Amino acid sequence: MSAELRPAMLAEVWSWVISQVEQLRALAKALSARLGRGEEIRATCPVDDWTFAPRYTDGVCPLCGYRPPGVDATALPEPVDWFWPVFGTLVVASLGMSVLVIVAYNRV
Ligand SMILES: [Zn+2]
Numbered sequence: 330m331s332a333e334l335r336p337a338m339l340a341e342v343w344s345w346v347i348s349q350v351e352q353l354r355a356l357a358k359a360l361s362a363r364l365g366r367g368e369e370i371r372a373t374c375p376v377d378d379w380t381f382a383p384r385y386t387d388g389v390c391p392l393c394g395y396r397p398p399g400v401d402a403t404a405l406p407e408p409v410d411w412f413w414p415v416f417g418t419l420v421v422a423s424l425g426m427s428v429l430v431i432v433a434y435n436r437v
Contacts, residue, residue, distance in 0.1 A: 372397035384408070 373380045374390040374397075381391055383400045385408065390396075 370400065372400060 369382050370384060371380055372383050372390075374393065374395045376395055377390070377392050379390060379392050383389070383397060388396060388400050
């Protein structure tokens with residue numbers, strides 16, 4: 330391999346990496362949009378110039394309580410509480426691993 334080829338190869342590898350990252354980003358964006366978390370609704374408070382997501386602040390500015398017009402807080406989707414689904418998955422995986430360990434121990 331000559332020294333002149335290296336920058337060209339590096340550029341080729343780099344462009345491949347960038348294209349993969351772009352594909353992953355597009356996939357994540359499509360997935361996010363499908364899950365209903367696409368473009369977040371943002372509002373800017375005219376009093377303190379604070380930009381916030383009304384979804385997480387009950388529809389009002391967290392600093393002064395300004396309610397942006399046209400944002401219905403009752404129509405906003407609730408943030409998902411992942412504690413119990415994740416905890417259940419952890420318990421099921423732990424039980425499965427316990428069974429596998431016991432089976433493997435008794436087979437030897
Ligand atoms: Zn405000």
